[in-house]
Amino acid sequence: xxxxxxLVLGSGAGGxxxxxxxxxxxxxxxxxxxxxxxxxxxxxxGGAFWIPNNPYMTxxxxxxxxxxxxxxxxxxxxxxxxxxxxxxxAPEMIDFLEKxxxxxxxxxxxxxxxxxxxxECSSFGRSMSVPHFDASELGVNFDKLRxxxxxxxxxxxxxxxxxxxGFLMNYNKSFSAFLYTTKLVLRYAFxxxxxxxxxxxxxxxxxAARLLKASMDAGVTLIDKAPARKLIEENGRxxxxxxQIDNKEVEIRxxxxxxxxxxxxxxxxxxxxxxxxFPEHHKSMLPEGNVGEGLELGMxxxxxxxxxxxxNGCWTPVSVRKHADGSETRYPHIFLDRSRPGSxxxxxxxxxxANEATHYQALVAAIQRTGSVPCWLIGSxxxxxxxxxxxALPYMPVSSYVRDGYLIEGQSVSELAAKLGIDGxxxxxxxxxxxxxxxxxxxxxxxxGDSVYDQVYGDxxxxxxxxxxxxxxxxxxxxxxVPGDLGTFVGLKTDNHAQVxxxxxxxxGLYAAGLDANTVMGGEYPGAGCSIGPALTFGYMxxxxxxxx
Numbered sequence: 109x110x111x112x113x114x115l116v117l118g119s120g121a122g123g124x125x126x127x128x129x130x131x132x133x134x135x136x137x138x139x140x141x142x143x144x145x146x147x148x149x150x151x152x153x154g155g156a157f158w159i160p161n162n163p164y165m166t167x168x169x170x171x172x173x174x175x176x177x178x179x180x181x182x183x184x185x186x187x188x189x190x191x192x193x194x195x196x197x198a199p200e201m202i203d204f205l206e207k208x209x210x211x212x213x214x215x216x217x218x219x220x221x222x223x224x225x226x227x228e229c230s231s232f233g234r235s236m237s238v239p240h241f242d243a244s245e246l247g248v249n250f251d252k253l254r255x256x257x258x259x260x261x262x263x264x265x266x267x268x269x270x271x272x273x274g275f276l277m278n279y280n281k282s283f284s285a286f287l288y289t290t291k292l293v294l295r296y297a298f299x300x301x302x303x304x305x306x307x308x309x310x311x312x313x314x315x316a317a318r319l320l321k322a323s324m325d326a327g328v329t330l331i332d333k334a335p336a337r338k339l340i341e342e343n344g345r346x347x348x349x350x351x352q353i354d355n356k357e358v359e360i361r362x363x364x365x366x367x368x369x370x371x372x373x374x375x376x377x378x379x380x381x382x383x384x385x386f387p388e389h390h391k392s393m394l395p396e397g398n399v400g401e402g403l404e405l406g407m408x409x410x411x412x413x414x415x416x417x418x419x420n421g422c423w424t425p426v427s428v429r430k431h432a433d434g435s436e437t438r439y440p441h442i443f444l445d446r447s448r449p450g451s452x453x454x455x456x457x458x459x460x461x462a463n464e465a466t467h468y469q470a471l472v473a474a475i476q477r478t479g480s481v482p483c484w485l486i487g488s489x490x491x492x493x494x495x496x497x498x499x500a501l502p503y504m505p506v507s508s509y510v511r512d513g514y515l516i517e518g519q520s521v522s523e524l525a526a527k528l529g530i531d532g533x534x535x536x537x538x539x540x541x542x543x544x545x546x547x548x549x550x551x552x553x554x555x556x557g558d559s560v561y562d563q564v565y566g567d568x569x570x571x572x573x574x575x576x577x578x579x580x581x582x583x584x585x586x587x588x589x590v591p592g593d594l595g596t597f598v599g600l601k602t603d604n605h606a607q608v609x610x611x612x613x614x615x616x617g618l619y620a621a622g623l624d625a626n627t628v629m630g631g632e633y634p635g636a637g638c639s640i641g642p643a644l645t646f647g648y649m650x651x652x653x654x655x656x657x
Contacts, residue, residue, distance in 0.1 A: 110138065115531065116137065117140055117369060119141040120371055123369035124322075125621070126645040132551030140360070144252070145332070148315070152313075153309035155637075158636060158637040159637075162233075171195045182368055184630075188606060210322075211240060220234075222634055223561060224634060246317060256306075259499060260305065266293070266306045267309060275288040275289050296449075322400040337407070339408060348410060367606075368405060368608070370402030371595075372400065372598075375395070375396055380401050383420040384421060389481050391590055394593070395550065398596075415598075424472060426439065429512065440592060441469050450577045453589065454466060454538060456483070456529075461474060465477075466559070476591060486524070488583070489584075497585060500514070500587075516587075521536050563575065586648035597623075602620050
C-alpha cells in the first residue's frame with residue numbers, strides 16, 4: 109500500500125497543475141500516468157491557454173468584460189457559477205505558479221484575438237503560453253515526456269513556433285532570415301545526434317515540460333505505466349484508488365482526495381459513436397490512452413456526465429495520409445494553408461460552404477451542419493510551393509503525396525473535379541467566382557479575410573486581402589478533409605471547487621479537471637487555449653480545496 113495526501117490520475121495540464129499546487133501547499137502528492145509518457149494532450153497541443161484578465165496583458169481587461177464576452181458566445185449554456193469560479197481563479201493560478209515555482213514562466217500572446225472578435229468585450233492577449241524550454245532541465249525524464257506531433261514539426265522533429273515559420277518560409281528572401289534558419293537547423297542537427305529528437309521545446313511540449321519540471325522540483329511522486337483500475341470509497345468518501353503498477357494491483361490511499369484528469373474519451377469508439385457527429389469519418393488528434401477511463405471511474409461512484417452542450421468536442425479539420433504498412437498520419441488543419449490566399453474548401457457538390465479562414469471550431473461546426481463530410485481543400489502547385497497544403501510542405505516535391513493518394517492532382521479544374529467525383533461545371537463556377545471576387549479583394553460569399561481573427565493567419569504581403577486570392581494556374585491539388593478533434597468536452601459534472609457531483613451534491617474526496625470535467629465553455633470555443641486554460645485553473649482549484657478541506 110502507498111500512502112499520500114493527494115492522488116492525481118493523469119499527467120496533462122489539469123493533473124500536473126493540481127499536483128504542483130498541492131505540493132506547494134505542503135501536501136504529499138502522487139501522480140499516476142497510464143501511458144509511458146507524461147504530458148497528456150497538452151504535450152501535443154499548440155500550447156496556448158486562455159486566461160482573461162491575466163497579468164501579462166497590455167490591453168485593459170476585467171473579469172466583467174470577460175464575463176460579458178463569454179455570456180454572448182456561450183449563450184444558453186452559460187453557467188454563471190462555474191464561469192465566475194474560472195474567471196476569479198485563472199489569473200490567481202498564474203500568479204501562484206509563477207511565485208511558487210522556478211519552471212513556470214508565462215507570456216501573453218498580444219497578437220492573438222479572441223475567436224469571436226465581433227462580439228462585445230472581445231479582446232487581444234487573453235491567450236497565454238510559456239517561453240521555450242531546454243529539455244536538458246528534465247534530465248532522464250526528458251525521455252518520459254510525450255513527444256510533440258511530428259507532423260507539426262519540420263525535419264521530422266524540430267519544433268517551431270510562429271516566429272520560426274516566418275523565417276523558415278522566407279529563408280531565401282533575406283540574409284537575416286537565412287542566418288536565423290541556419291542557426292535553427294544547426295541546433296536541431298546537434299540535438300538530433302544526441303537524442304534523435306529536438307531539445308528546444310516549444311508550444312504545448314514546452315508547457316508540458318515546464319509542468320513536469322515544476323512537479324519534479326516540488327517533490328511530486330511521478331509513476332508512469334500505472335493505470336488506475338478502481339476508486340476506493342469509504343462511507344461515501346473517495347479515499348484512494350487501486351492502481352496497476354509493475355503488473356500488480358497496488359492500493360494508494362489518499363487522505364486529501366483523488367483528482368481525475370485522464371484526458372477525456374476521444375479514443376473510445378463507443379463514446380465517440382454516441383457523442384461525436386459523423387463518427388465513421390471522425391479522426392482524433394489525441395493520444396491513444398484517452399479512452400474515457402477517468403469518466404468511467406467517476407461514474408462508478410455516482411458521478412454523472414454533462415449534457416446539452418452546443419458541441420461535444422474541440423473540433424479541427426483533419427487530413428489523413430495512409431501508408432503502405434496500414435498506418436496513417438493525421439494532420440490538423442488548424443490554420444496556415446486554409447487561411448492563406450489561393451486555397452478553397454469545397455463540398456461534394458463542388459461548392460464552397462464556409463469561410464475557410466475562420467477558427468477551427470467554427471469551421472468544423474459548419475462542415476457538420478452542412479453535411480460536407482468529406483470535403484476537399486484545394487490549391488495550385490504555386491500555392492503549395494509558397495504555403496504548403498497539409499503534410500505537403502512548401503518548396504518540397506509533391507510526387508510522393510500524389511502517389512499514395514494523399515494529394516489528388518489535376519492539370520485542370522475539370523480533371524481535378526473528375527478525379528474527386530464532383531461536378532466539374534460546379535467546380536469551374538466556384539473557381540470563377542473566387543477569381544472574380546479576388547480581383548476586388550472581397551469574398552462576396554463568406555467574408556473571408558474581413559475578421560481580425562482571419563487576418564492574423566493570413567499573408568500580410570498579399571494585398572488587398574491577406575486571406576483571399578485567386579486560384580492561379582494549374583496543376584491543382586486537393587486533400588481530403590474530415591472532421592476531427594483536439595479534445596472532448598463532455599465530462600463529469602463538477603462544482604465551483606472542481607468537486608465531482610453525485611445527485612447534485614459534491615462527492616467528498618473526488619475532483620475532476622481537464623477533459624474529464626464537463627467544459628465550463630458550454631460547448632463553445634471562445635479563444636485559443638479554452639481547454640488548457642480551464643484545465644490549469646480547475647486543477648489548481650481542486651488542489652486548493654482538497655488541501656484546505
